[in-house]
Amino acid sequence: MNQPPTRSDSPQLHSTETQRNLRDSQDKLEVQIHDRTAELLAANARLAAEITERQQIEIELRKSDERYRVLVETLPDVIYEFDAVTGNITFLNLEFERVTGWSRSEWIGKPFMNLLHPDDLPRAQAAFLKNCRGKTPGRNEFRILCKPGHYATGEFTSIPQIHNGKVVGELGIARDITERKQMEEHLLRNQRLESIGSLAGGIAHDLNNILGPIIMSASMLGEDLPKQTSQELVVIIREAAQRGADIVNQVLTFARGAKGEHEILQPCLLIDQVKRFLQEALPKTVAFKVSLSEGLWNIAGNMTQLHQVLVNLCVNARDAMPEGGDLSLSAKNFVVCEQFAAKVPEAKAGRYVRINITDTGTGIPREILQKIFDPFFTTKAQGKGTGLGLSTVLGIVKSHGGFVTIDSKIRKGSKFSVYFPATAESQAPSVFRTQAPTPRGKGELILVVDDEISICKMAKTILTKTGYKILTAAHGKEALELLKQHGSAIKAVLTDLAMPVMDGVALTRALKATHPSLPIIASTGLAAELRYKELRCLNVQSFLSKPYSAQQLLAVVHHALSGTPKRAR
Ligand SMILES: Nc1ncnc2c1ncn2[C@@H]1O[C@H](COP(=O)(O)OP(=O)(O)O)[C@@H](O)[C@H]1O
Ligand SMILES: [Mg+2]
CATH class of the missing domain: 3.40.50.2300 (Response regulator)
Incomplete structure (x- = not known):
């Protein structure tokens, strides 16, 4: 019986086995290659998917960047950014060029504060410091320099940029509100003209009283008079003319008005001006009294606008007393405590100067008390009232950080109290009136x-x-x-x-x-x-x-x- 050949037995058998082995390893290799290829293909597919995903993200990011860029560039507000350390501008959008007339390259790298009106700098710096402490200051109004040399008014909202817990810059939006401000000024001025119109009769009457003595004295001066008499007449003319000039000045200041800028004011100067203006203009049936407390705190405000508040309230008081009566204007320092502040909307605890305007007129019925501050609300006959007086008062008082309270009794009278926040700052040098002896020239x-x-x-x-x-x-x-x-x-x-x-x-x-x-x-x-x-x-x-x-x-x-x-x- 033949034995199956072994590997070593015959060379033929040996080669067959080698071949089988080879095939086996080939198979194995093929399987391995196949597996590896599959693995590689899978990895490749994963990579491709990852790359596509990343590309997609990049595309999305680019799209989002582009979206923000387009938004920032077309936004009708100025967007700016400056460095907290150097204070230099690092970014401006296109709107900056439209509002100011500068090109952005003229300002990038330059100090942001140089763009602002010098008078606004202390407030702007305070707002920036607040930002540096990581607090977002609310809205602020600053004037911004335009290329032709004028200033545009912007409403600024700024956000601190914080990196690793440190403020590295400020990002902000500024809305151009120049037109709105002009419109507001225009409206305020119209309302002032309206109150002057209502006082015109009184002013004209008073000017006539002033012109009377001037005309009489001047015609007498033509005659042969003793020196003493003519000197007395000259004094009468001078004093009357000065009074006339004062009235014209006051009417002009009030009618034209300054811009809405705020300065540090002494309330007694303000009330003195109003007193001189109204004394001439109120009917003689109204007894006008002014009383001021000593040492009134200063307030920050706009003289013309505050003047307007007091004149409007006094004109209303006059209208409430058609048969005449008492009108008093008084001012005193007033500390608003927490309890008081909780009861009165808009009031905050702190130091205020309170100005009361009290009349002995008709009083205000309870049912209309809520409406009297509404624009165009009036109980007066057509042509007598426009209903803008009190809404203007409220607008101005609020813009000064103050508030108004009313106390009124039917047939007894009304008391309007306006509160203006006191400021710690002392007053700017006041306009001087000289009384000094006349200095002589030396041939200059x-x-x-x-x-x-x-x-x-x-x-x-x-x-x-x-x-x-x-x-x-x-x-x-x-x-x-x-x-x-x-x-x-x-x-x-x-x-x-x-x-x-x-x-x-x-x-x-x-x-x-x-x-x-x-x-x-x-x-x-x-x-x-x-x-x-x-x-x-x-x-x-x-x-x-x-x-x-x-x-x-x-x-x-x-x-x-x-x-x-x-x-x-
Ligand atoms: N001192 C006052 N006494 C009585 N009523 C007043 C007084 N002040 C304002 N009012 C009432 O408030 C209304 C609105 O006042 P205001 O806004 O100044 O408009 P106007 O004076 O043109 O009517 C007045 O019509 C009047 O009814
Ligand atoms: Mg009025």
Whole structure:
């Protein structure tokens, strides 16, 4: 019986086995390759999926970036970013260019604060510091410099940028509210004109009372009178004319009004102005009394607007007393405690100055008390009331951080109390009224520039009599000609602002370049035209409001020459 061959038995058998082994390993290898390939393919597929996913994410990110970029660039608000350490701007959107007229490249890398109005800087810095402490300041209004030189008003909302617990920058949005502000100013002004209209009868009556003695005295002066009598008449004329000038000044200031800027005010000055304005304008059947407490705290506010609040309330009081009665205006310091604040909406605990306007009129029925602050709500006959007085009062008081309370009894009268937050800051130097003895000139040559011949003549007469030498010009161009001829002999220039050919501002601008150290006094009949800060930048140190007295003119010229600038009106 044949035995099956073993590997070593025959070479043929041996090779067959080798072949089988080879096939086996080949099979195994194939399986391994197959598995590996499958693995690789799977890994590849995973990778491809991952790459697609990542690409997708990148595409999404890019899309989202693009979306935000487009949004930021088309947003009708300015978006800015600045570095907390350097204070330099790191980003601005396109709207910045539209609002300000600057191109972004002109400001990127420059200090953000340089864009703001110098008067707004303390508030802006305080808001930024608050940001640095990681707190988001609420909304703030700042003025922002535009390329043509004017300022736009922006409502700023800023967010601190925090990295690793540290504030690294500030990101903010500023909405251009210039038009809204102008509109508000316009509305306020219209309302002021309305109240002047309602007081016009009283003002006209008073002006007539002033003109009466002037006309009478002047006609008597033509006659041959003893010196003593004529001197007395001159005093009457001067005092009456001064009173008339004061009234015109007050009506003009009130009607035109300053911009909505706030300054530090002494309430007694405000109430004194209102008193002088109303004393003339209220009917004689209304007994008007003013009482002020000692040491009233200062408030931060806009003089014209606060004036408007008090005048509106007094006009309402007058209307509530058609048969006459008592109207009193009083002011005192008032500390609002937590309990009081909890009872009165808008009131917060703290120091306030409270101004009461009390009448003995009709009183306000309970059912209309809720409505009286609504715009256009009036109980007055057509043509008598517009219903805007109290809504304006409320708007102004709120914008000053204050509040209003009312106490009223039918047929007994009403008391309106307005509260304005006191400020710790002390007052800016007030406008000065000179009473000092008249200083004399020492032959200094003064150039008087005014298109009004009578003003030039008067100034010339007064200044020549007091020891000065005078040159006069009718406009800026003529003044520059005279300066060319007389050069450094001219020691000071007194210029009107509104003039033909070349006005006072253009003249001062020219003088700043050619005669930088020449003292300039700016004078105008419209106080609102006196843009103190702008003119001060043009080397104008002294201001004189028309009409001015001889004493005021001499004082301001003396101060300008001695280098101690003042304002006089
Ligand atoms: N001191 C007051 N005494 C009585 N009623 C008043 C007084 N102040 C305001 N009112 C009432 O509030 C209303 C609204 O006042 P206001 O807004 O100033 O508009 P107007 O004076 O044009 O009517 C008045 O019509 C009047 O009914
Ligand atoms: Mg009114």
